[in-house]
Amino acid sequence: MILDAGTAERSAFAEPFDVCIIGAGPAGITLARRLASAGAGVALMEGGDLDFSNDSQDLYTGRISGLDYFPLDAVRLRYLGGSSNHWAGACRELDAHDFEPRPHHPWSGWPIGKEDLDPYQGEVARILRLDGGNFPDPPLRRDSDDFRRILYRDSRPPLRFGEAFHDEIAASDAIRLALNANLVDLRLDDTLGTVTEARFRSLEADDPGFAVRARAYVLCAGGLENPRILLNARSQIPAGIGNQHDLVGRFFCEHPYMRVGEVVFEERFFATEYHAPTPDFLDAYEVLDFNLQLLADRPRTRQPLSLPKEVAREAVCVAPFTERLAQRVVGNTLSCADDLGLRAYFERREMPEDFSGFAAIQFEQALDPSNRVRLAAERDALGLQRIVLDWRLDDLDRRTMRTAVLHFGMLLADQGIGRVRVTDWILEDDFQAGNAAGDLSGSYHHMCTTRMSDDPRRGVVDRDCRVHGTSNLYAGGSSVFATAGHATPTFTILQLALRLGDHLDETLLG
């Protein structure tokens, strides 16, 4: 059932629920569906509406300190489906070694392992409609002790969670989705250890708000908002909920992305190739995890087909009813989802050969408590303090990037792939220069701000995603990542949401 909390439909939330989920992006929707399938009564509380609005988006405005970063109201979307409304759909799991503590990376290590998330792999691939099946990573041209080739799988077209699951949620008896329901406070019992109600209001100026009560509450508001909510929840605890060791919001990690050099390829090069280090390389050079991307100047997802096949494909894409005819001509179904077409086929005949391109790195950022989400003095339209994001890179980040790039250059030469001309500022070791030149950015991934650890002095949530010091408050999404790895986060976010669903099913309903 879908209701608008901005109107008079609040009575539908008067009875207590099993679980109250705050935020209906990929994490919140996945968890709600999992719990509904187990028969739980779920209140799914979404701050935005069915579509973008400036007023809702403005609640995401904040300040940046440190390296230049994207405006905080541009790196995420605040309406049903959350940032899946503009994500790119590239998916990959974390590797087993990403969960292990590494002596050269202070604070690293998860309390769970890859084997705890593996059981959810297939279900996540189905939800995300990942293409290509569970194919293995391809081999390198020649064996290397240092690098391996890796693949990303694509949610293609990228799954927009709000659109994809709207009708299912509307028809559900188990899920009550409230739109325009912005969480403004969490109230605790006398022991200050159990949440008794979550308070919501719309953006109407004189809205008195309303409360939702549940047996458990789960914050799924995204990697920057989860800590912001906890820090703002100060009506009973001045430091905020879960912040007894001043850890909420700390250890913010992005996946820094940098163009690191131009590449001249030995052979014509169309596609994008990804390479990652072996675990032995990470240990030997004492660096963080990363991937290196080779991109053609005019990247293509595939080589052009033969002329008859391109004609058939164009026919399929222009008029879908010609699909069967095309199938008879070329013997298989031709995809419309990638970027070449008949026009490109003829254009390519005029183009020079593709021998040039560039290399880029995307890496796991070092866990640094001074990289953090903290509260600003300014307040938003709901009266909540906005955020300041402190984002810098440190010596371990710098060592990782230089080591990776220099060794990758050797790999390309060894493998006969091509030669890299490394961008000057990397050799000069100056991140500020790269950032100012626009070569260094983030990847729109916001991680580790309520990181997972069994030790309340090292993390905000425990292995079950429960906020330390509380009995019934949980967090979902990439804020709970204990380290960032180098892989895109959404696959892991969904694995964690399904795992949390199992935990709540067993502990609340079982």
Ligand SMILES: Cc1cc2nc3c(=O)[nH]c(=O)nc-3n(C[C@H](O)[C@H](O)[C@H](O)COP(=O)(O)OP(=O)(O)OC[C@H]3O[C@@H](n4cnc5c(N)ncnc54)[C@H](O)[C@@H]3O)c2cc1C
């Ligand atoms: C341009 C772009 C490209 C990306 N590409 C990729 C990619 O290729 N691969 C990948 O893995 N990831 C990618 N990402 C990241 C991906 O979008 C996120 O990992 C994912 O959306 C996180 O899901 P989430 O549910 O945790 O949070 P969100 O998607 O941020 O959803 C949070 C939800 O909570 C709601 N909310 C917030 N505050 C409140 C409140 N106070 N009360 C009630 N509701 C609230 C929001 O409206 C929103 O609906 C990309 C992101 C961007 C911006």
